[in-house]
Amino acid sequence: MILNEICGKRQLEFMKQFTYIREAGTEGELKAALAIQEELRSFGVESRQEEFEFDTWKILEAEFTVTEPFVKTYKVAGYGRCGSTPESGIEAPFLYAENGDAINLSFAKGKIVMVNNPMNGDMYQKLVAAGAVAFVTLTGTPIDEGDDTLLYTRAVPKMEATPIQGVVLHHKDAMEIVDGGATRARLTLKSELGKATSRNVIARIEGTEIPEEVLTLTAHFDTVPQGPGAYDNMAACAIIMELCRYFKAHNPRRSMEFVWFGAEEKGLLGSRNYTEVHKDELKNHQFNMNVDLAGQLVGGTVIGVTGDPAICHMIEYMAHEIGIGMVTRNAIWGSDSNTFAWNGVPAMTLNRDGFGMHTRHDIVDYISPWSLERSAKLLGKIAESLGNIAVMPFPRAIPEQFMKELDKYFNR
Ligand SMILES: [Zn+2]
Structure with a gap:
């Protein structure tokens, strides 16, 4: 990997335009999807949107009164x-x-x-x-x-x-x-159910030699209604955008699909739609590399691996090779990687701890180009190795124990 082609400042510049809330099903989310596509186009990558409908709700009245004493x-x-x-x-x-x-x-x-x-x-x-x-x-x-x-x-x-x-x-x-x-109160609630539309943005870099084998790099771009989600999760969107740019210039042997998911905050709905719509192709998917929570300066990097423990050792070795500090955890992970694992595709989420998630304080001011660059280099190293390795170095299987935990997670 040509590590000096990865630029944290460029990622931060890209992020700076997303100062608005992008709750799934709203104008903000749609606007962000179009901006992601625009950025891809700027370096010659065509993308598509895949829309999906989801159940939502509306509160018409909510009241709570203490009546005694x-x-x-x-x-x-x-x-x-x-x-x-x-x-x-x-x-x-x-x-x-x-x-x-x-x-x-x-x-x-x-x-x-x-x-x-x-x-x-x-x-x-x-x-x-x-x-x-x-x-x-x-x-x-x-x-x-x-x-x-x-x-x-x-x-x-x-x-x-x-x-x-x-x-x-x-x-x-x-x-x-x-x-x-x-000691006594009165509670009134009037609500109704409805429908809303969200979307995923998908861009594909075709593999030069083994195009039928697919690796995914993914990050959700929607937010909760409380804040503009820089750390959660536009920083991750910028990281995979930077890697899409890199791999457009340095074609891997395997295919890479870059997916920006909508409606993650509503229950991983974007990734769930993606795995349903592309069910038949999933058998060719080798590994999902997801990023959720990234970009703050003070923090530490954890890669949650839902798959064979050999993947943890492999990733740790790669981190040693480039000298970027991190730890792995072999577990299920509360993000879109879970959806892939649940569908039989080994998966990981790159995660950096930080401040302000799901609050109005989750703003770009706390995002550091240094951190973006390090995370993009680490993920880029993993993606490039797997994109070009002759034979995939770990089993394409999810350990039984994780499947049990995932069943529980998704049926909760
Ligand atoms: Zn998130």
Whole structure:
């Protein structure tokens, strides 16, 4: 690999245009897809968009009022995908159940129950089983001020039955509610389901000698609604863009497909659509190299490998060769690489720890060209080796244990 052809400054320049929120299904996401295609065109790579529809939700009304021993209405945001309360809301005794442990939940029957963490499937089922009639969750920290106290709608995971509804409120208000000894409350939620459209951007560099074998380099370009996602995940988009530019100039022997995924934040929907649409070609896919969370200066690099442990040793050897510090972890990984692994394609996610993910503070100001360059060199080294090696050096199989964990992950 000609390491000095990889340029961190160029990656940062590319990133600087994405200062807007790119939530899946919105104008921002579409605008970003077009900008990615424009950048590819600037160095002679044609790309295509693959659109897909996904289920979404809308909150029409969300209200939460403590009614005893004092009366106060709090700012809340609603939970989607769990239906609506009766029009006049649900009024019931109120319980703060902390992390929803068994002792606290033994007092939940017939109550509106507040728990600390965002609602997941497990907690939802526990609350229903305990007889809760509605739920409240918290967000934020006690030191938030101004825009940091803004609330955003969220949704419960897709489940067969959603008998109870809920809202999210801010940490500071939760403190006031518990401190004030709230014993009774009223919760109203009105929501509806709908559809939205997201898209993947796909560019292919055809292999010169073994074009039928495919390696993918992937990164999601959508964001959560809270912030413009520089670290999560436009930095990764810039890294694979830089490598696409490199491999356009230095054709590998195997084919490389570069994919910028939409709707990752909605549950890996872009990669799930990609693996469905290209199901027949997946048997030719040898390895997925995904990047999620990248570009900040202070941090450390971890490569999560979902595949044979031999892949970890191989990647570590390559990192030693070029002297770039990192560690590997042989595990499933909460990003688009999981989708490939679940479909039988060994996969990795390059990940750098950092600050501000899923907040309005995730901005390009904290992105470092030094970090972008290092990560692009490391990933480029791996991609170039595998793109040109005579025979793939690890089995194209996912260890049984990971398949079990992935089944659980995707059916959660
Ligand atoms: Zn991400």
